[in-house]
Amino acid sequence: MDWDQLDLHPRVKAAVRRAQISSISSVLVLSSPVLQTRTGLSCSDVQQLLIVAAAACRGTPPIQAVLLKTGPGPRLSLGCPVLDRLLRGGLHSGGISELSGQSGAGKTQLGLQLCLSVQYPEEYGGLGSGAVFISTEDSFPVRRLQQLISEQPCLRSDVPPSVISSLKFSDNIYIEHTADLVSLQTCVSRRVPLLLSRGLVRFLVVDSVAALFRSEFEASDWLERNKQLLTLSSCLHHLSHEFNIPVLCINQVTDVFNDSEHTLGPLRSSVSPALGLAWSNQVMVRLMMRRLQGTVAREDQSSTLRRLEVVFAPHVASGGCDAAVWREGVCGVHDGK
């Protein structure tokens, strides 16, 4: 937006131009005495200028909460009714959800499952669009994805087989390999917005955020690391809110050595999500997956028992449920079974 479009007296506009204040938002950053000296305007003119500039910069005026959708809003189903119940319907659109856990806990499995689940029409818990999977750690597990796709009728017995067979799952998953932070940044800020604005995808997985930040920085570079971390997270926030999509970030864990860190959360396990407080502040929903001791068996398959826990979320009570990874995907295990 330009100064010409604002409803201001030409005299004020001329003064602003003379003071070489180019953007409207930079006016808000200055205090009114500074504006007075720089533009040579009177106090009331500056007040007027500030209010008009503020009105131009404001996104939307305050609205009553009753006018917002009172329903649960679009949720991305996890593809399993037990896990969906834990998350009150599934992943929240808007905001970053984090899934952390030790290696082998089943994080990537759940990420893959969500990439398939998002492609279902809305009445079956999906968002009717594709997904972007950004892989920073390993090569993308293509064979496992093919297996999951072929087992979909088994996982989603609630969906008519004709719907499942009409979906071309592997055509709608866009896979990005990023080996360093710069390419991750370009991917998130350039390529992903392009896909989103064309409506080709409505879900983003980053697997994992921790890998690059842990490998690229020395301990002494924490300032730079924090800055990069915040740049990435603000970019993800922006995407998530602008396009109203769920964003899942898979995170590694770090060991908790001493008691000093237990103030960050109730001490439930010996590990906590990696990347520290700077990252935690950016996360809206934090999920954690753990491997438990026992195994569960079913017909010809057996799986190590896992536990999916909600550490915090603004709309979900903290809690957890047991889960197992089967051939067709991650499923909740009913209590008592």
Added chain:
Amino acid sequence: MKPLPFDKCSNNLDLQTGLNHQEALEVLQAVTSDGGGVSFTALELLQKEAELKSIVTFSSQLDAALGGGVPVGKTTEVCGVPGIGKTQLCLQLAVDVQIPECFGGVGGQALFIDTEGSFTVQRLVDLAAAAVRHCSLLVEDDEQRDAMTMFTVETILSNLFLVRCRDYVELLAEVHLLPDFLSQHPNIRLLVIDSVAFPFRLLFDELSQRTRLLNGLMTTRVQQGGQSQLVPALGDSWGHAATLRLLLQWAGSQRMATLFKSSCHMDTTVQYQITSDGFRDTDQSEQPQSKRPRIQTDQSASSQRDGS
């Protein structure tokens, strides 16, 4: 107000406060001119403050520590680690500010500035339904019965205004426009910013600019309402801004709320929990028992009203 440096020339003031020359002159002008403000006696101020009510938190222990709840007309800062319940407390207050006056509430509206995107209507409906259920159990006379017809989940949602600010420019813009908005909606008694720190985190390396902006934010703040925020992020210059600072923290698996800056209360630490109904005391997990503390706060609120 602190004793001000009348004898200081503006140049001196420039150096000491880091303001520029024009701003320093304005400070001196404001201080020396008689029209700066009408003076009150302490008694008048006391009476004035007694008229202002507090917003109950639904945790009787925290209410007691705060002297009846979060005070209207003062700035309260809530900080703590992610997941401790800051947003829950904010939502709880946004609902509780609407409790009708005959129940000892404030009966106002709320403006919620969401910078993180963590506001969910679903959760708000939970809290609103719990508050309505709670008040309907307390109905004793006709006035309260009448008030209950106007205190429903629907009206609670329509009395809560929500703005989403995605960056600090939008937040500053919103603050500039607040005086207008508040004069159009004179019933607003609570302003929540959840959170102040979030949009400013990216300005990590521009420390001086950040300090300037935050100071601007506080000087333009309105008289009524509470503000909320994360960890004592943002540093010392922000710390001066809030009248009350409330720190939420974990102690083992227990949630604790510590009041650590306040001009009129003792430093205290109380336990609380977040239930599906919202922000509550720890020792009562069952629904019927949770009525008891509210009646007490009602009485204390009404006795406060009688006294004024």
